[in-house]
Amino acid sequence: MPEARRRLPRRKLQGIVTGLYRATAKDFVTNPVDELDLSFExxxxDVHGGATRRSGGREPWYxxxxxxxxERQLTLLAMDELAAAAADLGIPEIKPEWIGGNVLVEGIPQLSWxxxxxxxxxxGGGTLKVDGDNAPCRASGRSIARHCEGRGEIETGFVKAARHRRGLVxxxxxxxxxxxGEGFEARLPEQWLYVR
Known part of the structure; x- marks a missing residue:
């Protein structure tokens, strides 16, 4: 017998943009900027720009x-989640730009969820649609390790430390x-678990 089905209603949350970053076309590490012009691309x-992309290890079915x-044009991060991952790794901080962040936000607890x-x-009029949580990878761990002398184990440790708190794509x-500094509204859709 399937579990009782439960639906969570739509709801709205308020947040604020506390940092913006962009990458070059050759590297995923980003640099701080004051604003971002967002297009359908x-x-x-940016290295993650474009209407289409090439499949990689995240899409083993292709x-x-x-x-x-x-669906991975932008990476959104929250400082509280980065701080928690840094604490688990025993380092003072993880900067958004080290792991390719584009938008740093505050005000939404458990952003990655x-x-x-x-x-x-x-x-400013732009709208982003969340595809889902961003699974942490060794490339980001390697980037962090470059800022933490003698801590090469961070390359693989980051994958575990940032699980479910690596932000969103x-x-x-x-x-x-x-x-x-501008505000935004997150509109969560009705949610449910599919249980057969």
Missing amino acids: GIAG RRGTEMRN LPPRTLLFFE AWVEKPGRVRT
Whole structure:
């Protein structure tokens, strides 16, 4: 007999943008900026920009390099989650730019747990659609380890320390400009677990 089915209603949360970052077309490490112009391609010139992308290790159901929709145009992070992962690794901090963050936010507890289909409406008019949580990888761990002399084990340790707190990946549903310090509204869809 299946478990009792339960649906959680839609709801809204308020947050604030506390940092913005962009990468070059060659490296996922980002640099701080005051604003981001978002188009249907994501962030122009960013390594994760584009309407499509090539599949990799995260999509084992496709042959590596298959062209597919780019649902990973932006990475959203929360400082409280980064601080918790840093504490587990025994280091003072993890900077958003070290792991390719684009948007740093405050005000939404457990950001990484926001469900897919959540819409983020920014005051500047842009809207992002959350694809889901961002699974931590060794490439990000390697980037952090470069800032922590003698701590090469962080490359693999980050994967465990940042599980379910590595932030979210999202794509641009409606173009617009996002500025540091502006507010946004997260609209969570109705949620349920599929139990057969």
